[in-house]
Amino acid sequence: MNIIVKQKEILNSINFDPPFYIGKVLYTSKHETKKVVDISRGLEKYGAIELNPGRYFYQDLFADVLELLQNHAKQIGNKLGFKTVYLPKIVPLEVLNSFGIAEAWPAYILRVKPMQDYADGMFTTLKEDNSYCLDPVQCASFYELLKINNENIKYPLKVLDISGYTYRNEFHNKLNNTIKSLEFLRAEFIIAGSGIVSVTRNNLINEYLYLFDRLNLQWRLTVGSGCYEFPSEIELKAYERANSKDNIPILDIELFSPSLNEWIEVIGASNLFDDKIKRFNLKQVSADVESGCFGVGLSRLSGLLIEAHGNQIETILQEIVHGN
Numbered sequence: 054m055n056i057i058v059k060q061k062e063i064l065n066s067i068n069f070d071p072p073f074y075i076g077k078v079l080y081t082s083k084h085e086t087k088k089v090v091d092i093s094r095g096l097e098k099y100g101a102i103e104l105n106p107g108r109y110f111y112q113d114l115f116a117d118v119l120e121l122l123q124n125h126a127k128q129i130g131n132k133l134g135f136k137t138v139y140l141p142k143i144v145p146l147e148v149l150n151s152f153g154i155a156e157a158w159p160a161y162i163l164r165v166k167p168m169q170d171y172a173d174g175m176f177t178t179l180k181e182d183n184s185y186c187l188d189p190v191q192c193a194s195f196y197e198l199l200k201i202n203n204e205n206i207k208y209p210l211k212v213l214d215i216s217g218y219t220y221r222n223e224f225h226n227k228l229n230n231t232i233k234s235l236e237f238l239r240a241e242f243i244i245a246g247s248g249i250v251s252v253t254r255n256n257l258i259n260e261y262l263y264l265f266d267r268l269n270l271q272w273r274l275t276v277g278s279g280c281y282e283f284p285s286e287i288e289l290k291a292y293e294r295a296n297s298k299d300n301i302p303i304l305d306i307e308l309f310s311p312s313l314n315e316w317i318e319v320i321g322a323s324n325l326f327d328d329k330i331k332r333f334n335l336k337q338v339s340a341d342v343e344s345g346c347f348g349v350g351l352s353r354l355s356g357l358l359i360e361a362h363g364n365q366i367e368t369i370l371q372e373i374v375h376g377n
Contacts, residue, residue: 209246
C-alpha cells in the first residue's frame with residue numbers, strides 16, 4: 054500500500070459557508086473505504102472479545118492497534134505542545150452538575166456507591182446519595198482541578214489523557230460491537246487559555262485528517278452536537294452566531310463503514326468558548342480564558358481500521374507511527 058501523502062492544511066481547502074446547523078456536512082473526502090473485514094459480525098477473531106453486552110476484553114491485533122493509536126496521539130500531542138496527564142475516572146456528581154451533563158443526560162451516567170467508614174472492622178451501609186459517577190466525558194476532572202487550584206493555575210494549558218476508559222450507560226438495544234459500548238478507550242486533548250482553542254483544534258483536525266488520508270479512509274467533516282447530544286438553547290444560539298470554522302461550537306469527523314453502511318463519528322472537536330469557565334466559576338482568573346476538547350474514540354476507530362485493512366493494519370500503522 055502506498056501511504057505517501059503530502060501533509061497539508063486540509064481545513065484551508067474546505068469552504069465553510071454559514072449557516073452552521075447541527076448535522077450539516079461540510080466536506081466529504083474522495084477516498085472509498087474498502088471492506089476487508091465485515092465488522093457487523095464482530096471482531097473476536099481479531100482480539101475484541103465481548104464478555105457481555107457493552108464490555109470487551111482486548112488482545113492480539115485489536116490491542117496492538119489500540120496501542121499504536123495511543124502512541125500516535127502522544128506523537129501529535131508532543132508536536133502541538135500537549136502534556137500527558139492521568140485523569141481520574143470517578144468524579145463527584147456535583148462536578149457533572151457544574152459541567153452541565155447531569156441534568157441533560159441523567160440516564161447515561163453510571164453511578165458509583167462508595168462504602169462508608171469502617172465500624173468494628175466491617176464496612177457499614179452504602180451511601181444512598183449516588184455522590185460519585187464514572188466519567189462519561191473524560192475531561193470532567195480537568196475542570197474540577199482548575200476550580201480547586203483556581204488561584205494557582207497558569208494558562209495556557211494543553212493536556213492529553215489516554216489513561217483509561219470513558220463510561221456511558223447506553224441502551225442495550227443500541228450497543229453495536231466495538232462501535233457503541235458501555236466503556237470505551239479514548240484519547241482526550243483538552244485546551245484552556247486565551248486565543249488558542251480554535252487554532253489548536255484546527256491543528257488537531259488537520260493531523261487526524263492527514264492520518265485518514267494516508268489510510269485511504271473515506272471521511273467527512275460535519276457540524277456536531279456534542280457527546281450527549283442535548284444542546285441547550287444557549288448552545289443553539291452559539292451555532293446561529295457562528296460565521297467561520299473557528300467559532301463553530303463542535304466539529305465532528307466521521308468515517309464511513311461499508312460493513313454497517315453508515316457514517317461513524319470517531320472524533321468530536323469542541324470550542325466551548327467560556328461556557329465551562331463560567332460554569333465552574335473560573336472567570337475571575339482571566340477575563341478571556343476559553344476552553345475546548347478534542348476526543349478520539351480509539352475503540353471504535355480500531356475496529357474501523359481493521360475493517361478497512363484487516364491484518365495488515367498493524368504494519369501500516371507501525372510505518373506511520375514509527376516512520377512518520
